[in-house]
Amino acid sequence: xxxxxxxxxxxxxxxxxxxxxxxxxxxxxxxxxxxxxxxxxxxxxxxxxxxxxxxxxxxxxxxxxxxxxxxxxxxxxxxxxxxxxxxxxxxxxxxxxxxxxxxxxxxxxxxxxxxxxxxxxxxxxxxxxxxxxxxxxxxxxxxxxxxxxxxxxxxxxxxxxxxxxxxxxxxxxxxxx
Ligand code: PRP
Numbered sequence: 001x002x003x004x005x006x007x008x009x010x011x012x013x014x015x016x017x018x019x020x021x022x023x024x025x026x027x028x029x030x031x032x033x034x035x036x037x038x039x040x041x042x043x044x045x046x047x048x049x050x051x052x053x054x055x056x057x058x059x060x061x062x063x064x065x066x067x068x069x070x071x072x073x074x075x076x077x078x079x080x081x082x083x084x085x086x087x088x089x090x091x092x093x094x095x096x097x098x099x100x101x102x103x104x105x106x107x108x109x110x111x112x113x114x115x116x117x118x119x120x121x122x123x124x125x126x127x128x129x130x131x132x133x134x135x136x137x138x139x140x141x142x143x144x145x146x147x148x149x150x151x152x153x154x155x156x157x158x159x160x161x162x163x164x165x166x167x168x169x170x171x172x173x174x175x176x177x
Contacts, residue, residue, distance in 0.1 A: 006154055006164060006171025010146055015128070015156055015169065018145045019048070022126065023055035026096065026143060030058050035093045035121065039086060041111065042066040043165070044100035047157040048128045052098065063088055065115075067107055078136065080110040091119045096143075099127040100157040104136040112139070129153065129170065 030036050040049035042064050053062060066084035095115055102108050112123055126143035133150050152175045154160050155167030160175065 006167065006173045008169050009148065009151065009153060009172045010129075010156075010170040012168040015145070016051070018128075019051050020055055022143050022145060023052055023057075026052075026126070027057040030060075030094065030096075033094050034059055036060045036096060037063055037086075037088075037090055037093045037120075038096050038098050039063045039065055039090075039111075039115065040098045041100075041107070042084070044157045044159065045098050047166070048100050049098045052126070061088065061093075063090065065111065067111065069107065078104065078106045080107050082114060086115075086118070090115070093120050095120045095123045097123065097125045099125070100129070101153070102127045102130045102139065102141060103134050105139040106137060108141075109137050109139045128156065 036058060038049060038053055038060055040046060040062065049062070053060060063086040064084070065086055067080050068083050069080055097108065097111055097115070099108060108125060115123055124142040125140060127141050128145040129148050130141060130144055131150055132147045151172045152160060153170050154164035154173055155170045157165055158170065159165045160173055164171070
């Protein structure tokens with residue numbers, strides 16, 4: 001089967017440099033914190049979370065959460081459903097939600113509201129990429145890797161129909177592919 005590699009939008013080197021910068025900033029900001037919990041949003045954040053967490057210079061725990069959007073695969077309906085909650089007790093902890101991409105913002109907004117019910121000490125957000133023009137709801141991203149245009153991106157955790165997640169870079173595809 002032939003395989004046309006997606007066109008590069010953000011190179012592996014650029015991603016790794018930015019991840020290093022973000023990890024340094026987070027390590028500085030949470031330098032006095034002994035209760036940091038990174039909450040990775042499955043599936044897309046698994047590679048970013050792995051790289052980011054290994055570059056932190058501070059104590060941290062890892063949790064995962066899974067959500068799914070109702071509706072068709074490439075258009076967000078705005079309705080978000082919890083598929084898997086965190087496993088550990090996060091009451092009183094400082095949470096950093098780690099996302100691969102923020103598109104409409106519905107998922108992150110839902111997650112912030114949902115995680116508040118666990119009574120954490122604080123919640124901040126981190127996303128590798130954001131589609132700035134696609135925002136439908138306002139949600140603050142405390143640590144952002146890259147702003148991108150309204151393109152369909154894959155790689156570094158991001159998929160199209162479950163394909164291309166393990167590309168080491170972020171590439172662009174045509175969604176009809
Ligand atoms: C992606 C991404 C975010 C969400 C962002 O997940 O990982 O969680 O979409 O979109 P929004 O800002 O419009 O809500 P997706 O639903 O593709 O699931 P996946 O991570 O399992 O691929």
